[in-house]
Structure formats: C-alpha cells, structure tokens
Amino acid sequence: MSSTTPTKPTSASPRKGSSSASSKKSVKKISPLEEKECDPSLNIIPEPSMNAIANYIRSNGVKRILVLTGAGISTSAGIPDFRSPGTGLYDNLKKYSLPYPEAIFDISYFRRKPEPFFTLARELYPGSFRPTLSHYFIRLLQEKGVLLRNFTQNIDTLERVAGIAEDSLVEAHGSFATAHCRGRIVTAPKSEDEIDATPLRDNETDSEDENVQLDPGCGKEYTQEWVKTKIFAGEIPTCENCSGLIKPDIVFFGESLPERFHRLIAADFHKCDLAIIIGTSLQVAPFSHLINMVPPQIPRLLINREIVAVEEYSSTRGFDFVGDRHKYRRDAVFLGTCDEGCEKLAELLNWGEDLKALIERESKILQNLQSGEAAKSIAEAIGEAVAVSDAKEEEELIRGMENLLKEKV
Numbered sequence: 001m002s003s004t005t006p007t008k009p010t011s012a013s014p015r016k017g018s019s020s021a022s023s024k025k026s027v028k029k030i031s032p033l034e035e036k037e038c039d040p041s042l043n044i045i046p047e048p049s050m051n052a053i054a055n056y057i058r059s060n061g062v063k064r065i066l067v068l069t070g071a072g073i074s075t076s077a078g079i080p081d082f083r084s085p086g087t088g089l090y091d092n093l094k095k096y097s098l099p100y101p102e103a104i105f106d107i108s109y110f111r112r113k114p115e116p117f118f119t120l121a122r123e124l125y126p127g128s129f130r131p132t133l134s135h136y137f138i139r140l141l142q143e144k145g146v147l148l149r150n151f152t153q154n155i156d157t158l159e160r161v162a163g164i165a166e167d168s169l170v171e172a173h174g175s176f177a178t179a180h181c182r183g184r185i186v187t188a189p190k191s192e193d194e195i196d197a198t199p200l201r202d203n204e205t206d207s208e209d210e211n212v213q214l215d216p217g218c219g220k221e222y223t224q225e226w227v228k229t230k231i232f233a234g235e236i237p238t239c240e241n242c243s244g245l246i247k248p249d250i251v252f253f254g255e256s257l258p259e260r261f262h263r264l265i266a267a268d269f270h271k272c273d274l275a276i277i278i279g280t281s282l283q284v285a286p287f288s289h290l291i292n293m294v295p296p297q298i299p300r301l302l303i304n305r306e307i308v309a310v311e312e313y314s315s316t317r318g319f320d321f322v323g324d325r326h327k328y329r330r331d332a333v334f335l336g337t338c339d340e341g342c343e344k345l346a347e348l349l350n351w352g353e354d355l356k357a358l359i360e361r362e363s364k365i366l367q368n369l370q371s372g373e374a375a376k377s378i379a380e381a382i383g384e385a386v387a388v389s390d391a392k393e394e395e396e397l398i399r400g401m402e403n404l405l406k407e408k409v
C-alpha cells in the first residue's frame with residue numbers, strides 16, 4: 001500500500017525522513033503523518049491490517065458494528081456480479097437486445113417492455129441460491145449482539161435467507177421480498193385535441209414520447225411467492241385488481257431509494273463503533289457516500305479484492321490506508337475474497353468454530369426446507385398420477401417424480 005502514497009498539491013506533504021520533534025519546531029503546518037507521530041492518540045489503530053481491527057474489537061468492547069455490503073458477498077453463491085467484464089451480468093444481457101445494458105433496470109423501459117426484466121428475474125430469483133460464508137458472518141455478528149445494522153446494495157435477499165433479522169437490515173436498493181402494482185402505460189387518444197398534457201405521476205416522466213400516459217395503478221402489494229409463481233410459469237405478473245404491471249420492490253434507475261435507507265443513516269452512523277465494508281466497489285451513489293458518514297475517529301475495515309474509494313486529495317473523504325491525509329489513522333484493508341476475509345476475521349476473534357457451527361446448522365435447515373418443497377411437489381404429482389388408470393403409465397410417472405426428487409434434493 002505504501003506504493004499508493006498520494007502526491008499532495010499543498011506544502012503539507014509527508015516528510016518521512018525528519019524526526020517528529022525537529023519538524024514540529026521548523027515547519028508551521030505539519031503533515032498528518034507527523035501529527036500522528038507526535039500525538040499517538042490520533043492512531044486509532046497502529047496499522048492498516050485486519051489484525052489491528054480484531055485487536056481493536058477485543059480491547060474496546062465494540063458492540064455497534066455497521067456492515068456495508070455489495071455484490072461481492074454473493075458471487076460465491078453463484079449470483080453474477082453486475083460489473084465484472086466477461087462474467088458480469090451486463091455482459092450476459094446481450095441476448096435481450098437491450099438498447100443499453102442498464103435499460104433492464106430502467107423504470108421507463110420496464111413499463112414499455114417488462115419481458116427482459118422478468119426473464120432475467122427468473123435467473124436471479126431468490127430461492128435458487130444459498131447464502132455465503134460472508135452472509136453467515138454477518139448473521140454471527142447479530143448472534144453475538146454486536147451488529148448495529150447491515151446496509152446492503154444487494155437485491156438477492158440472501159441476508160434474509162441467512163437469518164439476518166429484518167430489523168437489522170437495510171436493503172438500500174430494495175429487494176424481491178415484496179412487489180407492488182405499478183400501473184401501466186396507456187396510449188393517449190389519437191386526436192391531437194384530446195391529448196392530455198398532464199405530466200406523468202410518481203416522478204417517472206417519459207420525455208421521449210408525449211403520446212403515452214401512465215396509469216399509476218392501485219398499488220396493491222403482492223408476495224414474493226405470488227410473483228415467483230407467475231414468472232416461473234412464463235407470465236408477466238399483472239394486477240388482479242387493475243391489470244397494472246407488478247414490479248418487485250427493487251430500486252430501478254430513476255426511482256428513489258427506500259425511506260428506511262435515509263432514516264437509518266441518520267439514526268445509525270453517528271453511534272457506530274466500527275464499520276466493515278465488504279465486497280463493494282463503492283461506485284454507485286448514494287451508497288458510495290456512506291463510508292464518509294462514519295465519524296472520523298471510528299475505525300473502518302475494507303474486505304475486498306482490490307482497494308477502492310481512496311480519494312487522494314481529500315483530507316476527509318474516502319479511505320486513508322496510509323494515514324497521510326486524514327486526521328486519524330483508522331482505516332484497514334484485507335485484500336482477497338469476501339469469504340476469505342470474513343473467515344479470517346472470525347478466526348482472529350476466536351469465533352471460527354461458532355461460524356462453522358452456524359453454517360452447518362443453517363445449511364441443514366435450508367436443505368430440509370428444500371426437501372420439503374420437493375416432497376410437496378411430488379405428493380401433488382402423485383395425486384395426479386393416481387387419476388391415471390393405466391398402471392404402466394402411473395409407474396412411469398412415479399419414476400419420473402423420483403428422478404425429480406433426486407435433482408431437487
């Protein structure tokens with residue numbers, strides 16, 4: 001990391017060679033590095049390592065940890081990351097002939113052409129994936145009573161599957177857990193005199209074509225299961241009341257983030273005693289600004305494949321792993337996969353065995369749940385099979401169901 005030492009545009013550049021005592025006398029404005037040499041209390045942690053964070057947690061009785069997570073914690077579950085070239089989700093969207101990749105999550109495009117989103121949703125839908133070690137590490141923090149909140153950018157609901165309580169969770173970009181009737185586009189009357197120039201509601205303007213209007217729909221709520229049944233049957237889910245489009249409550253481009261996100265930023269950040277940032281490139285605003293809301297003397301640990309969010313010319317924003325820009329030395333980094341980082345931190349805290357036991361227990365529960373679902377569908381199919389009079393045909397059906405069970409379990 002020392003190779004990333006930034007060049008500062010001011011005269012306050014770090015002077016590593018000079019002793020702290022002499023530099024204090026001869027230079028009016030001393031650098032943040034020199035300040036830290038003079039005043040050890042500015043070193044919240046001695047070095048930018050995970051070890052230092054683990055020691056800090058143990059010796060300071062940390063119990064209000066904020067965890068900020070991104071797509072990286074779900075990649076080992078098999079969920080494609082949105083941005084990685086080649087394997088990223090956007091790269092795999094070519095088959096949908098979208099005008100531009102992000103269109104699949106664009107509210108205006110979705111209203112006109114919901115098919116690509118729902119085709120993709122079938123691939124992404126919760127239930128097909130299992131939580132990762134990283135998800136269970138956050139659950140472990142909850143079990144230990146030290147999780148203040150998990151702010152996640154992910155929409156895969158694996159936090160919920162891992163048993164992180166809804167109250168401990170802020171799904172900044174929404175989730176598939178619920179869905180609502182969002183109305184539909186209607187074509188305006190053909191006669192120009194009859195065209196209604198009323199602006200579209202709900203801030204979802206449509207500047208490209210003024211001849212369409214938005215019928216905002218009735219707003220009825222639908223469950224994840226209801227939507228899932230529809231889309232797995234190859235249907236576009238539409239409202240039972242008003243035939244509006246049903247959209248899972250994930251935040252699309254052009255939509256506001258949930259009110260809960262803003263409310264809990266205000267409630268949580270000022271009182272956290274540690275922030276752990278896992279598996280995010282911190283590129284999408286406003287989520288990317290969250291690290292700047294952690295108070296300046298509170299330590300932050302980044303667990304990621306690469307260093308992100310270093311703002312070289314800022315004395316307050318971004319991470320400062322070198323300690324030569326910000327007032328306090330409080331940032332640490334673990335470079336590697338999210339699961340490796342979380343596992344290592346658990347071990348350093350002597351929670352390694354607890355984490356293993358938790359994962360084992362939860363995996364069994366999930367497996368039983370999935371077996372239960374498979375058994376249910378087999379029972380239903382056998383119910384149909386007994387109605388078949390031909391014994392041979394019945395035998396074949398049951399054999400088919402047994403194979404299905406093997407696949408599902």
Ligand SMILES: [Zn+2]
Nearest residue numbers: 181218239242
């Ligand atoms: Zn409706």
